[in-house]
Amino acid sequence: MTVNTQPATERPDPRAFGLPVVEQADIPAELRTLVGRVHALIDTVANTTETDPAVLAEAAAAVEEVTDRLAAAPRRQIGTMVRRDLPDGDSEYGTITNIVAGDTNPAAPPLSLVPAAGGGVHGEVTLDTVYQGPPGLVHGGWIAALLDQAVGTASSLATSPGLTARLEVNYRRPTPLFNPLEITAEVERTERRKVYVNGRIRVNGEVTAEATAIMVRVEVPE
Numbered sequence: 294m295t296v297n298t299q300p301a302t303e304r305p306d307p308r309a310f311g312l313p314v315v316e317q318a319d320i321p322a323e324l325r326t327l328v329g330r331v332h333a334l335i336d337t338v339a340n341t342t343e344t345d346p347a348v349l350a351e352a353a354a355a356v357e358e359v360t361d362r363l364a365a366a367p368r369r370q371i372g373t374m375v376r377r378d379l380p381d382g383d384s385e386y387g388t389i390t391n392i393v394a395g396d397t398n399p400a401a402p403p404l405s406l407v408p409a410a411g412g413g414v415h416g417e418v419t420l421d422t423v424y425q426g427p428p429g430l431v432h433g434g435w436i437a438a439l440l441d442q443a444v445g446t447a448s449s450l451a452t453s454p455g456l457t458a459r460l461e462v463n464y465r466r467p468t469p470l471f472n473p474l475e476i477t478a479e480v481e482r483t484e485r486r487k488v489y490v491n492g493r494i495r496v497n498g499e500v501t502a503e504a505t506a507i508m509v510r511v512e513v514p515e
């Protein structure tokens with residue numbers, strides 16, 4: 294039987310899955326600054342034309358020293374979630390180191406997806422060369438990752454959290470780096486635990502990639 298989607302009245306608490314939860318507001322501003330600077334470091338290292346061995350060795354030693362200092366504190370438990378308040382008064386949980394949207398992951402763009410006025414979710418992100426595939430263009434796997442995150446978030450907010458069972462991506466136009474990407478997704482219908490979701494990426498109003506997905510909602514342990 295096909296049923297209409299209905300907003301979840303109650304979202305499962307990740308603690309029911311044994312996962313710790315961090316409040317987004319409790320992430321120190323200094324950690325956010327560090328995450329941003331490490332992202333800039335990744336981009337800079339990927340693109341530096343420095344060849345002086347002394348300069349490169351000094352940089353590597355400095356990075357090692359900072360890494361060792363931070364590693365003195367215990368690591369987060371794998372699967373740590375972050376609870377975020379959304380502009381519409383709702384809230385959502387996400388994995389704090391999620392590679393697409395993780396608050397504390399310097400490798401993440403990061404993408405912030407929020408409920409769209411007309412339903413579904415939307416977000417905007419501009420990608421640097423960390424995400425480069427073909428010259429000047431976003432890697433196709435990263436396009437799929439952005440769309441996966443979007444359909445997963447749309448499904449989670451409209452129903453309850455799930456895992457991607459199927460994701461089909463059509464690459465319509467090249468998706469450029471250093472251009473704002475508008476990402477949207479919305480649930481089409483639900484069928485038992487299956488949630489059928491559509492998503493797309495637009496650049497200057499033109500669709501560059503679109504996806505159809507089936508999310509399968511996770512069952513809360515007894």
Ligand SMILES: CCCCCCCCCCCC(=O)SCCNC(=O)CCNC(=O)[C@H](O)C(C)(C)COP(=O)(O)OP(=O)(O)OC[C@H]1O[C@@H](n2cnc3c(N)ncnc32)[C@H](O)[C@@H]1OP(=O)(O)O
Nearest residue numbers: 305307386441445454455456457458459485486487507509
């Ligand atoms: C808040 C806390 C944390 C919440 C955590 C939230 C995390 C968000 C993650 C973001 C998105 C990701 O990257 S997810 C990561 C990538 N995806 C994965 O790793 C998923 C790997 N696959 C799996 O674990 C599994 O196959 C599942 C969970 C998808 C389904 O297994 P299952 O739970 O045993 O369910 P199962 O009975 O097999 O299937 C349920 C229904 O879905 C259908 N179905 C199953 N697979 C498919 C498929 N590939 N294509 C079409 N349909 C399918 C079945 O026919 C059935 O339909 P019917 O009989 O009802 O008609």
